Amino acid sequence: MIAAIGLVIGIALGLIFEPSVPVGMQPYLPIAVVAALDAVFGGLRAFLDGIFDDKVFVISFVSNVSIAALIVYLGDQLGVGGQLSTGVIVVLGIRIFSNVAAIRRHVFHA
Amino acid sequence: MSSTPDDDHQLRFELDPEPTPKRPESAATRGGPDAGRDRLIAAMKPRASRAQVVVAVLMVLVGFGLVLQVRTTHSTNDFAGARRGDLIELLDSLEAASQRTQSQIDSLEETKASLQSDTDRNQAALDAAREQVQVLGILAGTIPAQGPGVRITITDPSKAIGSSTLLNALEELRDAGAEAIELNDSVRVVAQTALVDVDDGVQVDGIQLQQPYVIEAIGSAHTLHEAVRFPGGLRDEVETFGGSVRVRELSDIEIASLHQVEQPQYAQTVPQPGG
Numbered sequence: 001m002i003a004a005i006g007l008v009i010g011i012a013l014g015l016i017f018e019p020s021v022p023v024g025m026q027p028y029l030p031i032a033v034v035a036a037l038d039a040v041f042g043g044l045r046a047f048l049d050g051i052f053d054d055k056v057f058v059i060s061f062v063s064n065v066s067i068a069a070l071i072v073y074l075g076d077q078l079g080v081g082g083q084l085s086t087g088v089i090v091v092l093g094i095r096i097f098s099n100v101a102a103i104r105r106h107v108f109h110a
Numbered sequence: 111m112s113s114t115p116d117d118d119h120q121l122r123f124e125l126d127p128e129p130t131p132k133r134p135e136s137a138a139t140r141g142g143p144d145a146g147r148d149r150l151i152a153a154m155k156p157r158a159s160r161a162q163v164v165v166a167v168l169m170v171l172v173g174f175g176l177v178l179q180v181r182t183t184h185s186t187n188d189f190a191g192a193r194r195g196d197l198i199e200l201l202d203s204l205e206a207a208s209q210r211t212q213s214q215i216d217s218l219e220e221t222k223a224s225l226q227s228d229t230d231r232n233q234a235a236l237d238a239a240r241e242q243v244q245v246l247g248i249l250a251g252t253i254p255a256q257g258p259g260v261r262i263t264i265t266d267p268s269k270a271i272g273s274s275t276l277l278n279a280l281e282e283l284r285d286a287g288a289e290a291i292e293l294n295d296s297v298r299v300v301a302q303t304a305l306v307d308v309d310d311g312v313q314v315d316g317i318q319l320q321q322p323y324v325i326e327a328i329g330s331a332h333t334l335h336e337a338v339r340f341p342g343g344l345r346d347e348v349e350t351f352g353g354s355v356r357v358r359e360l361s362d363i364e365i366a367s368l369h370q371v372e373q374p375q376y377a378q379t380v381p382q383p384g385g
Contacts, residue, residue: 006166010173014181021182029182033175040172043165050149054161061168107147 027076028069031088035068036061038092041099048106068092248290251298251369255290259328259363260335262344263356266321270351273305273312279325279344286337288327290365294319295326298369331359 021029039061046052068088075084104110247253262279264271280299283291291299297314306313313319327334338357339345345355 002162003165003169006169007173009166010170010175011177012173013170014174014177018181019178021178026182029175029179033172033179036168036172036175040169048147048149052161054164057161058164058168107150 027081027085028072031068031072031085032065034089034092034096035064038095038099039064041096041103045099045102045106048103249300250371251290251300252371254364254366254368255328256362256364257289257328258331258359258361259288259326260331260338261358261360261363262325262327262338263358264323264325264344264348264353265356266323266348266351266353268352269311269321271312271323271348271353273307275344275347275351276312276314276323276325277305278347279338282337282344283325283327283329283334286329286333288329288334290328292326292365292367294324296367298365298367300369302369326363326365328363328365331361335359 039057042060043052043057046056071088072081072085075081078084244253248255264279276293280291293299293314297303297317297319299314303315308318311319311321312323335357337343338355345357348355
């Protein structure tokens with residue numbers, strides 16, 4: 001419940017303050033957001049499995065975001081930033097799909 | 111990753127897709143098919159555990175980043191989602207438009223340059239015409255003139271001087287390069303000037319000249335002076351009649367009287383060929 005309120009507050013903050021992304025962060029933010037979403041869905045699945053641990057969630061969240069950003073940064077330095085971003089998105093997308101599938105089984109038994 | 115430790119759990123679900131019939135006591139246990147849903151419902155009750163607060167903080171971050179990214183994507187690149195072909199087409203059309211505009215600019219520049227030269231030519235013609243007006247005005251006696259020259263004063267007590275003597279004097283002055291001539295400070299001598307003998311003297315353009323006759327002429331003062339006093343000239347002629355001629359060379363004479371020009375009634379200009 002508090003988590004859902006937190007999400008709403010975050011969206012509201014973003015809408016109210018209308019901040020602009022610093023130029024240096026612009027390539028990394030989308031990847032970081034997708035990685036965070038992956039962590040969130042993973043956490044939700046673990047919660048439904050009854051094995052949720054907030055410490056694990058925080059660590060997975062932070063590491064997901066930072067590793068995703070690091071990979072994109074590395075790709076930029078190597079000149080393959082676009083391709084590497086696509087790769088990261090694909091991997092995270094697959095993980096999100098599998099996590100959501102597990103969540104779906106829990107909630108709808110289907 | 112938080113989901114990985116439970117791979118065996120997932121595997122069990124996939125091997126056993128048919129959920130076991132719901133049993134009341136199994137709902138609370140960890141592996142029951144409804145356990146997840148029950149936990150979700152239970153979590154909806156506001157409960158400030160440490161886990162909830164931590165998750166809420168991270169969710170704030172996620173929501174914030176999400177909105178930020180969506181806004182950035184929407185605000186900055188409209189063409190990010192366009193296909194390559196569309197972009198090439200767009201680029202081509204923009205280039206064509208740019209070329210059209212460039213050629214328009216060129217033609218307008220050309221027009222501007224031609225108008226500019228037209229204006230310059232007109233300005234030059236105007237300047238020449240103004241100069242012409244000055245020259246012709248002095249020649250025709252329609253504008254005042256000033257400059258160096260001579261003032262010739264002729265006294266003729268016996269009233270023997272007629273129009274022919276004055277005319278000779280004027281001709282001599284013109285021959286010596288007089289550019290503007292005035293008689294008695296009242297009559298401008300021009301091409302149309304006529305001198306007529308009358309009973310008590312001379313009329314010029316219908317105006318009676320009073321003695322002494324004063325001829326003012328603008329030109330080279332020395333040359334004009336010579337034109338008066340050469341042997342057999344105006345001075346000798348007047349002195350034979352018993353009169354006297356006094357010539358003063360002046361550095362600045364002003365001729366203020368004007369000649370009224372009338373529109374020619376009979377004479378018309380001949381059209382110039384090609385003009």
